[in-house]
Amino acid sequence: xxxxxxxxxxxxxxxxxxxxxxxxxxxxxxxxxVLAGERDGCASHGLYRVLGCVSSLKAGKVVAxxxxxxxxxxxxLVRVDAKGGFSQLAFQAGLPVLxxxxxxxxxxxxxxxxxxxxxxxxxxxxxxxxxxxxAFAFTPSHAWVAPAGGSKPVFGTNPIAFGWPRAGHNPxxxxxxxxxxxxxxxxxxxxxxxxxxxxxxxxxxxQPSTDAEAVMNGAMLTFGGHKxxxxxxxxxxxxxxxxxxxxxxxxxxxDAGSKSSPYHGELIVVIDPRRFLGEATDEHLARxxxxxxxxxxxxxxxxxxxxxxxxxRSAEQGVQIPQALYDDLKALIAD
Amino acid sequence: xxxxxxxxxxxxxxxxxxxxxxxxxxxxxxxxxVLAGERDGCASHGLYRVLGCVSSLKAGKVVAxxxxxxxxxxxxLVRVDAKGGFSQLAFQAGLPVLxxxxxxxxxxxxxxxxxxxxxxxxxxxxxxxxxxxxAFAFTPSHAWVAPAGGSKPVFGTNPIAFGWPRAGHNPxxxxxxxxxxxxxxxxxxxxxxxxxxxxxxxxxxxQPSTDAEAVMNGAMLTFGGHKxxxxxxxxxxxxxxxxxxxxxxxxxxxDAGSKSSPYHGELIVVIDPRRFLGEATDEHLARxxxxxxxxxxxxxxxxxxxxxxxxxRSAEQGVQIPQALYDDLKALIAD
Numbered sequence: 267x268x269x270x271x272x273x274x275x276x277x278x279x280x281x282x283x284x285x286x287x288x289x290x291x292x293x294x295x296x297x298x299x300v301l302a303g304e305r306d307g308c309a310s311h312g313l314y315r316v317l318g319c320v321s322s323l324k325a326g327k328v329v330a331x332x333x334x335x336x337x338x339x340x341x342x343l344v345r346v347d348a349k350g351g352f353s354q355l356a357f358q359a360g361l362p363v364l365x366x367x368x369x370x371x372x373x374x375x376x377x378x379x380x381x382x383x384x385x386x387x388x389x390x391x392x393x394x395x396x397x398x399x400x401a402f403a404f405t406p407s408h409a410w411v412a413p414a415g416g417s418k419p420v421f422g423t424n425p426i427a428f429g430w431p432r433a434g435h436n437p438x439x440x441x442x443x444x445x446x447x448x449x450x451x452x453x454x455x456x457x458x459x460x461x462x463x464x465x466x467x468x469x470x471x472x473q474p475s476t477d478a479e480a481v482m483n484g485a486m487l488t489f490g491g492h493k494x495x496x497x498x499x500x501x502x503x504x505x506x507x508x509x510x511x512x513x514x515x516x517x518x519x520x521d522a523g524s525k526s527s528p529y530h531g532e533l534i535v536v537i538d539p540r541r542f543l544g545e546a547t548d549e550h551l552a553r554x555x556x557x558x559x560x561x562x563x564x565x566x567x568x569x570x571x572x573x574x575x576x577x578x579r580s581a582e583q584g585v586q587i588p589q590a591l592y593d594d595l596k597a598l599i600a601d
Numbered sequence: 602x603x604x605x606x607x608x609x610x611x612x613x614x615x616x617x618x619x620x621x622x623x624x625x626x627x628x629x630x631x632x633x634x635v636l637a638g639e640r641d642g643c644a645s646h647g648l649y650r651v652l653g654c655v656s657s658l659k660a661g662k663v664v665a666x667x668x669x670x671x672x673x674x675x676x677x678l679v680r681v682d683a684k685g686g687f688s689q690l691a692f693q694a695g696l697p698v699l700x701x702x703x704x705x706x707x708x709x710x711x712x713x714x715x716x717x718x719x720x721x722x723x724x725x726x727x728x729x730x731x732x733x734x735x736a737f738a739f740t741p742s743h744a745w746v747a748p749a750g751g752s753k754p755v756f757g758t759n760p761i762a763f764g765w766p767r768a769g770h771n772p773x774x775x776x777x778x779x780x781x782x783x784x785x786x787x788x789x790x791x792x793x794x795x796x797x798x799x800x801x802x803x804x805x806x807x808q809p810s811t812d813a814e815a816v817m818n819g820a821m822l823t824f825g826g827h828k829x830x831x832x833x834x835x836x837x838x839x840x841x842x843x844x845x846x847x848x849x850x851x852x853x854x855x856d857a858g859s860k861s862s863p864y865h866g867e868l869i870v871v872i873d874p875r876r877f878l879g880e881a882t883d884e885h886l887a888r889x890x891x892x893x894x895x896x897x898x899x900x901x902x903x904x905x906x907x908x909x910x911x912x913x914r915s916a917e918q919g920v921q922i923p924q925a926l927y928d929d930l931k932a933l934i935a936d
Binding site: 420490508 | 735
């Protein structure tokens with residue numbers, strides 16, 4: 267393992283992104299989210315993703331200097347046309363408008379369109395809870411997941427994220443795929459030649475399988491049976507056709523085998539508690555704290571706890587990445 | 602079984618509600634939703650619920666003639682104070698304001714406060730999809746469900762419902778508890794002296810159990826492990842403290858053992874696709890239809906299919922209810 271300070275990790279990511287031709291605003295926005303992932307112990311959304319940024323660019327699947335356009339769509343709706351660039355800069359562009367609309371109207375939504383998406387949703391949720399808002403985020407991916415009762419891929423891994431601001435505490439945030447497991451986990455088992463648990467996927471004939479390769483060529487399954495499948499369909503609809511953007515099937519077709527990050531949209535919804543609660547806001551948010559205490563008081567964990575623990579560790583000790591990843595990253599630095 | 606036409610079923614419900622003292626607006630609103638449940642093959646939300654309406658009234662836990670008050674909270678927020686009455690009339694009172702706000706702002710939310718709640722959320726979702734809106738609904742219940750990794754009840758069965766309007770088709774709607782199973786199912790097993798499947802709940806010591814009675818005295822579990830648990834927490838937060846209303850734990854404490862329907866709030870969020878999509882609305886909604894076809898084309902079912910089939914049957918044949926339920930209902934008709 268290679269030990270890096272957070273500053274070294276950021277500089278490494280920025281040097282690669284800059285050297286490969288991304289515009290400075292994209293270098294800043296993308297490096298901030300991969301650093302957040304690495305720092306919080308989410309290696310799958312950490313520095314490793316810089317490899318995919320560069321390969322997506324080389325495959326012609328992302329615009330290196332896209333300049334997002336903010337569209338004031340309706341009193342409580344804002345859209346950002348990412349113009350084929352990574353989603354992070356588009357989110358940054360839309361964020362102040364979204365926050366202002368939520369404060370004005372009580373609830374508001376941001377649609378990011380035509381973006382290339384690979385970042386963890388919790389990073390964006392956290393920016394919204396910092397503004398004191400309750401936030402939801404949804405995005406499709408590539409069609410790898412079969413509907414309950416079916417055998418052929420329709421849905422992406424379709425994450426759902428939610429955040430709740432907490433005075434004096436890290437926010438309550440969850441961010442999970444509606445697939446039973448991340449696709450990367452199946453790929454890791456395939457590489458290691460290890461069987462996968464039953465329930466992760468089915469083979470091309472629709473039969474439950476523990477063979478990682480067979481499942482990658484067949485279909486993944488959703489978490490939670492027909493309920494998870496219903497949620498996956500919801501994500502397709504509200505972060506696809508509802509905002510005029512691609513479904514996971516359409517996004518995979520667009521990818522045409524390049525194995526780039528998905529190109530599509532994202533929907534974010536925010537609610538301002540103060541517009542519902544007025545002067546009683548603090549009193550009611552205190553009742554939410556009582557619920558968190560009743561969860562933690564019985565030894566159960568809140569969804570984001572592991573990430574906050576990793577964050578505290580990284581602040582003191584920096585991060586460690588595998589030597590092989592470090593070598594792959596170094597190889598992308600233009601001479 | 603007793604055979605009833607839909608009109609007979611409606612009259613039976615109305616006669617009981619009216620005879621026991623509910624005001625005419627509540628008689629109409631409540632009978633409409635229990636009839637919808639019976640008609641759609643959801644016996645657990647059908648005529649059976651009229652028994653609970655009367656027992657809640659006798660226990661002093663519902664206001665028979667509550668007159669809901671609509672509060673224009675913010676440009677995109679409306680609240681209805683149900684004043685201790687059943688939720689249905691409060692929803693009806695808020696509906697036109699919610700629809701108007703969604704058309705105006707693009708997204709809007711309705712909070713129903715201080716209502717007694719027992720109705721299926723899909724009935725309300727359907728009223729919103731009929732208005733051409735995409736809709737979400739959330740409500741807590743009574744604290745019967747343990748968080749993932751815990752052993753003591755914190756959450757209610759906390760349903761989540763979603764609807765998507767479809768031109769020329771019944772809407773795409775799902776409505777499911779975030780608990781592994783409805784509490785009524787466990788109660789049915791207990792009465793029948795039958796074991797329940799592993800995964801539905803745990804006993805008072807936190808151990809997995811197949812004993813229905815032990816689980817009813819212990820805790821139910823969420824569907825989908827930690828993901829379902831995270832969603833259950835979200836429902837508590839957004840349909841509880843966020844709208845200034847009770848959590849499932851607070852609602853159960855308020856019930857004080859009367860076994861009445863929960864007294865708390867409900868959150869409904871709607872989005873107007875036309876405000877996102879403008880002239881391209883039909884084109885994008887057609888892409889949603891392509892996704893539904895790719896699900897049904899492989900032999901999988903859409904979430905609401907079974908209900909629509911029951912609805913078609915009931916329109917022709919009426920409904921059948923058990924003799925024992927019919928007798929119990931008849932006994933509630935005031936002489």
